[in-house]
Amino acid sequence: MSQYLLSVWHPSTGPDLSAEQMQQSFADVGALNDKMQAAGVWVFANGLRNPDSATVVRVSGGDILVTDGPYIETKESIGGFWVLDCPNLDAALDWAKQATVACRVPVEVRPFQPDDITIEEILADAD
Amino acid sequence: MPTPTEAVASVFRAEYGRCVATLIRFLGDIDIAEEAVQDAFTVAVSSWADGGVPPNPGAWIVTTARRRAIDRLRRESQRDAKESAADRLIAVTSPTPSEFREEDFVPDDRLRLMFTCCHPALNRDAQVALTLRLLGGLETPEIARAFLIPEATLAQRLVRAKRKIRDAGIPYRVPTAAELPDRLRSVLAVLYLVYNEGYTSTSGPLVRTELCREAVRLARVLADLMPDEPEVRGLLGLLLLLESRAVARVSPSGGLVLLVDQDRTLWSSALIEEGQALVRWCLRRGAPGPYQIQAAINAVHSSAGSLAETDWRQILALYDQLMIVAPSDVVALNRAVALAEVSGPAAALTVVDELDLGSYYLFHATRGELLRRLGRSADAAAAYSAARALTANPAEQEFLSARLASVSS
Numbered sequence: 001m002s003q004y005l006l007s008v009w010h011p012s013t014g015p016d017l018s019a020e021q022m023q024q025s026f027a028d029v030g031a032l033n034d035k036m037q038a039a040g041v042w043v044f045a046n047g048l049r050n051p052d053s054a055t056v057v058r059v060s061g062g063d064i065l066v067t068d069g070p071y072i073e074t075k076e077s078i079g080g081f082w083v084l085d086c087p088n089l090d091a092a093l094d095w096a097k098q099a100t101v102a103c104r105v106p107v108e109v110r111p112f113q114p115d116d117i118t119i120e121e122i123l124a125d126a127d
Numbered sequence: 128m129p130t131p132t133e134a135v136a137s138v139f140r141a142e143y144g145r146c147v148a149t150l151i152r153f154l155g156d157i158d159i160a161e162e163a164v165q166d167a168f169t170v171a172v173s174s175w176a177d178g179g180v181p182p183n184p185g186a187w188i189v190t191t192a193r194r195r196a197i198d199r200l201r202r203e204s205q206r207d208a209k210e211s212a213a214d215r216l217i218a219v220t221s222p223t224p225s226e227f228r229e230e231d232f233v234p235d236d237r238l239r240l241m242f243t244c245c246h247p248a249l250n251r252d253a254q255v256a257l258t259l260r261l262l263g264g265l266e267t268p269e270i271a272r273a274f275l276i277p278e279a280t281l282a283q284r285l286v287r288a289k290r291k292i293r294d295a296g297i298p299y300r301v302p303t304a305a306e307l308p309d310r311l312r313s314v315l316a317v318l319y320l321v322y323n324e325g326y327t328s329t330s331g332p333l334v335r336t337e338l339c340r341e342a343v344r345l346a347r348v349l350a351d352l353m354p355d356e357p358e359v360r361g362l363l364g365l366l367l368l369l370e371s372r373a374v375a376r377v378s379p380s381g382g383l384v385l386l387v388d389q390d391r392t393l394w395s396s397a398l399i400e401e402g403q404a405l406v407r408w409c410l411r412r413g414a415p416g417p418y419q420i421q422a423a424i425n426a427v428h429s430s431a432g433s434l435a436e437t438d439w440r441q442i443l444a445l446y447d448q449l450m451i452v453a454p455s456d457v458v459a460l461n462r463a464v465a466l467a468e469v470s471g472p473a474a475a476l477t478v479v480d481e482l483d484l485g486s487y488y489l490f491h492a493t494r495g496e497l498l499r500r501l502g503r504s505a506d507a508a509a510a511y512s513a514a515r516a517l518t519a520n521p522a523e524q525e526f527l528s529a530r531l532a533s534v535s536s
Contacts (some may be wrong), residue, residue: 002296088298089248089304111295124291 001085003043006093008103010079012051017104026063028102036084036095047080052098079105083112133490134180135171143264144184144348146234149189149227151299154196157261157289163196170195183229190227206246217295221298238264238352239299241345245314246297253288254317260285262348263341273338274324314349315362315418318342336373343370361419362390364405368425371398381528387434399429416455420445441467456482460493472500488517495530 015022036042054069059103070077082099092109100107113122143164167188181187244257255274259265265273266511271281283522291297302310325536346363353359375393378384406426409419425446431437446462459482467475484490493515498507508531515527 027337086296089246090298090300090302093248094297109295125294 002114004084004086004089005108005110005112006082006084006092006096006099007078007108008080008099009076009108010105011076011093011105011111012073014050015079015105020103023104025104029099032102035098036082041084041086041095043089043103045083048078049091050076051077067069074098083115094112128286128422132172135168135175137169138171138180138184138188139264142188144240144262144345145232145237146188146192146263147183147261148403149232150192150196150238151240153193157292159196159200160192161261163199164193166195166199167192176299185232186208186227186229189231193227234352235301237348238301241314241349242302242310243292243299245310245317246292247310247313248295248297249288249291250318251317253284253291255320256281257288258317258345259321259341262345265337265341269337269453273335275283298494309352311356311358315358318346318349318366319362319418321345322369326369338364338372340501342366350361357409357414358416358418360405361409361416361422364402364409364422365418365425367405367427367447368422371395371402377522381522383522384429385526386428387475391432394429395438402426402431415448415452417449420449420452420479437468439465443469456484460487460490464493465495467497467500472497476501486517488514488523490514491517492527492530494533495527499534501528507534 015025017025018051018106033042035047036045051070056067056069056071058065058067063118080103082095086095089109090110092111096109098109134183146164146167147157149161150163153156154160154163169182170191171188175181176223206429222508240261243256245254249257256270259273260267266459267282267285268278271278274281282334319342321338321340325340325342337382343363343366346359346366350363371394372386372389374395375389375391376386384390401424402422406419406422409422411416425441427438427441427445442500443462443465446458446465449458450462460479463475465477476494477493479490484488491510495514496512498504498510511527511531511534515524515531518524518527
């Protein structure tokens with residue numbers, strides 16, 4: 001089993017949906033969560049507040065600097081995500097197809113590093 | 128008698144994909160499988176020079192490749208104290224692989240590999256490169272040359288694609304019936320793209336024979352593996368019928384010869400017969416798709432002994448059908464060519480002028496032809512020059528220059 005991150009990409013200004021559409025989307029996502037839990041793939045999922053609510057912390061010149069976020073201003077940003085346990089990419093894509101329908105926005109599927117990954121492997125992949 | 132090296136080369140071309148596909152199943156890793164198969168062919172060069180080509184060369188390669196891979200993995204795991212990928216692989220592979228026999232080949236292995244190479248999570252360039260490399264056995268420099276990209280770029284593309292297969296967990300399997308139509312489309316598109324790139328290479332010589340041949344070979348393999356899929360047979364029929372005219376399409380000096388000007392005695396009757404039989408099979412199945420219809424259009428051309436005998440009404444009807452199952456401006460442009468023959472160039476020009484294909488050289492070339500036939504020489508000349516500016520293929524440029532000269536005098 002591998003873990004996959006399914007990230008949900010909203011316009012940074014907020015979802016472009018009417019109140020009714022948003023309510024339906026919430027209901028669809030709720031039903032999908034139930035289905036994922038029943039299938040035993042669900043590890044975690046939640047929605048995020050708007051990127052305006054973010055704060056960035058970083059080391060700068062020996063100090064730790066705290067600034068108003070987000071870290072990068074982009075037109076779209078992550079509005080929420082799932083962490084799923086799936087046997088392979090095809091299984092993760094199957095869930096992502098249902099997720100994008102429920103959320104009404106694009107969903108990116110990205111594998112987590114395996115626990116036993118070595119530094120050599122990470123460096124070899126960095127080119 | 129072929130020399131041993133030639134014999135190895137021909138076995139390599141015929142058996143490489145099947146051997147790699149089998150080894151991936153045994154070893155669970157594309158890179159290790161590729162290395163093992165290449166090792167085995169290196170051994171074959173000297174071994175077959177002494178003892179001759181074995182009766183089942185593919186099975187011989189798999190047996191040798193398995194033994195070499197396991198030897199190599201053992202050596203590597205001895206060097207490395209900690210548990211390595213090699214140990215895990217040895218654990219799942221038999222320690223002393225027995226003789227692999229011809230009947231041990233699993234047809235699905237190659238099909239699995241085709242679907243893995245053409246997985247929609249890989250971009251089209253990567254799909255094409257992987258298919259030619261892993262299934263066609265084409266070397267990296269050969270593929271790079273065929274697509275006119277630097278070798279390093281192509282090598283990088285292959286490394287990235289194989290890494291994505293591994294890291295993202297793209298499975299090595301044949302899709303389920305529900306996914307099949309979508310996934311098959313991607314495999315067919317890759318084979319068609321390879322053929323088309325060979326048929327009118329982006330620049331350089333008009334035709335890159337090796338790409339065309341490889342696309343036909345892989346389409347045959349796919350048709351053997353999925354004999355009941357109408358679109359697979361449709362694609363094979365289409366490629367065979369296009370290929371039947373390959374010789375007539377190029378002049379002795381390497382120039383482009385249009386269908387209307389081709390010497391039909393140069394067409395390959397064997398390929399036409401095979402392609403037309405596939406089209407008839409598709410018609411009986413009654414499940415038309417874009418490749419089958421294009422094959423049928425080409426079958427109509429192939430059955431005309433001369434240009435005058437061409438059944439343009441039939442071709443137009445097939446294009447009408449193609450516009451229903453796979454509408455696009457490019458299809459509409461091709462349909463207009465048939466329409467010109469049925470209803471005259473003026474009717475066709477009205478249709479063509481509606482299309483939004485300003486950056487497509489064949490749009491301007493087709494307009495040029497229609498305008499020339501309507502006697503509008505100045506407009507035709509402008510269209511031919513627009514077309515010439517949009518193609519990088521020297522043979523096509525030369526053809527358009529000649530057309531331009533013919534309307535300018």
